[in-house]
Amino acid sequence: MMDDIDEACDWQGRDIDCGGCDHRLLLKQGLCRLKHACVHDRYARRIDRFFNWNPHLANGYVGHPHFEVRAIAAKHASPFVLPPLLDDPEETVRWNAARRLPKRLILRLRTDPHREVRIRIVSLLDDAELIPMMADSDYYVRLVIARRVAPPLLARLVDDPEPEVRRVVAQRIPANWLLRMGEDKDAAVRLDVARRLAPDLLNRLRADPDWRVRYEVAARIALSDLADLAQDADALVQDMARTRLTGTPLQSTGRP
Numbered sequence: 001m002m003d004d005i006d007e008a009c010d011w012q013g014r015d016i017d018c019g020g021c022d023h024r025l026l027l028k029q030g031l032c033r034l035k036h037a038c039v040h041d042r043y044a045r046r047i048d049r050f051f052n053w054n055p056h057l058a059n060g061y062v063g064h065p066h067f068e069v070r071a072i073a074a075k076h077a078s079p080f081v082l083p084p085l086l087d088d089p090e091e092t093v094r095w096n097a098a099r100r101l102p103k104r105l106i107l108r109l110r111t112d113p114h115r116e117v118r119i120r121i122v123s124l125l126d127d128a129e130l131i132p133m134m135a136d137s138d139y140y141v142r143l144v145i146a147r148r149v150a151p152p153l154l155a156r157l158v159d160d161p162e163p164e165v166r167r168v169v170a171q172r173i174p175a176n177w178l179l180r181m182g183e184d185k186d187a188a189v190r191l192d193v194a195r196r197l198a199p200d201l202l203n204r205l206r207a208d209p210d211w212r213v214r215y216e217v218a219a220r221i222a223l224s225d226l227a228d229l230a231q232d233a234d235a236l237v238q239d240m241a242r243t244r245l246t247g248t249p250l251q252s253t254g255r256p
Contacts, residue, residue, distance in 0.1 A: 008035050011042045011066035026054065044068045051076045071096050091117050099124060119144055127153055139165060146172070167192050179204060191216060215240055 008016040018027055018034055026032040032039070037049035039061065051058050051072055058076035061069050067090040074085055074096035083105055085097035091114035098106040098121060107129060109121045115138045122130060122141070127149045134153075136142050139162035146157050146168040154173045160166050163186040170181050170192035179201060181193045187210035194205050194216040202221040208214050211234040218229045218240040229241035 005043070006035070008038070009042050010040045011068065013042070016040050023054075023057075039069060042066075042068075044072065047072050067093055074100070095120050103129065115141060122148060131156070143168060163189055170196070187213060211237055218244070 010016055016034065016038060018024055021027075021040065023032055023039070027034075031037075031053050032050055035041075036046060037053055038046050039050045039057070041047055041050075047069055051061075055076040058073040059078055059081050061073035062077050062081050062085060064070050064073065067088075070085065070088060071090065071092040074082060074093060079100050082097040082101055085093050086101070086106065086109065088094050088097070091112070094109065094112065094114075095117050098109055098117070103125060106121065106124065109117055110125075110129075110133050112118050112121070118133065118136060118138065118141045122133065122144045130145050130149055131153065133145055134142060134156050136145075139160075142157065142160060142162065142165050146154060146160075146165050151172050151174050154169045155177055157165055157169045158173070158177065158181060160169065166181070166184060166186065166189045170178070170184075170189050173181070175196065175198070178193050178197055181189060182197070182204050184190050184193070187208075190205065190208060190210065190213050194202065194208075194213050197205070199220050199222055202217045203225055205213055205217050206221065206225065206229065208217070211232075214229065214232060214234065214237045218226065218232070218237050221229070223244060226241045226245055229237055230245055232238050232241065
């Protein structure tokens with residue numbers, strides 16, 4: 001743990017001298033402690049503890065040269081001093097400021113140069129405000145959006161270039177959009193579609209090239225449509241279809 005480190009150095013590696021500190025009176029009051037709670041320390045945990053004990057001092061540190069100090073001060077400072085931090089060169093500072101500011105001020109972070117800021121900003125915005133981010137260049141940003149927005153908005157991501165994004169779409173999109181995804185080039189996406197399709201629509205996937213999709217179809221399609229799947233090239237698909245047709249499971253010996 002950081003508090004076990006027996007050193008008291010600032011962010012530039014210099015020894016910390018409490019005697020020359022502007023907050024030496026806090027030391028006497030037990031509101032700071034060397035190697036434990038100190039705004040000048042190089043370790044974030046000690047800086048964080050200092051501001052937890054003295055949040056009223058945070059405003060004076062949002063312009064500190066050390067980014068850890070600015071980032072942690074942003075969690076405690078008045079929102080009125082935070083807008084300039086949205087242009088801070090460090091992404092951690094920008095994010096800590098953004099999470100405490102009105103949405104009208106943080107919308108521009110939707111195009112922040114750092115993916116982590118864009119990923120985190122998703123949690124602060126409403127669905128309509130996230131629509132422009134559905135074209136983000138980073139697949140994980142789009143993935144987070146796909147998990148969060150209301151299902152009707154997911155139609156915009158049906159053709160996303162990343163299979164993982166399309167899988168989330170297939171799992172959440174309104175049922176009347178599922179058939180459009182039944183011809184997706186990725187088998188895992190088609191499998192998610194098959195798991196959600198109504199049995200009377202599974203005929204569309206009966207000849208899917210992936211055995212996992214056909215197996216799902218065989219497990220749920222109407223009995224009247226099972227005959228060809230009972231002769232499927234894959235033994236597991238055969239077993240599923242024949243078991244449902246006869247009520248007697250066959251003993252498969254493996255894949256053909």
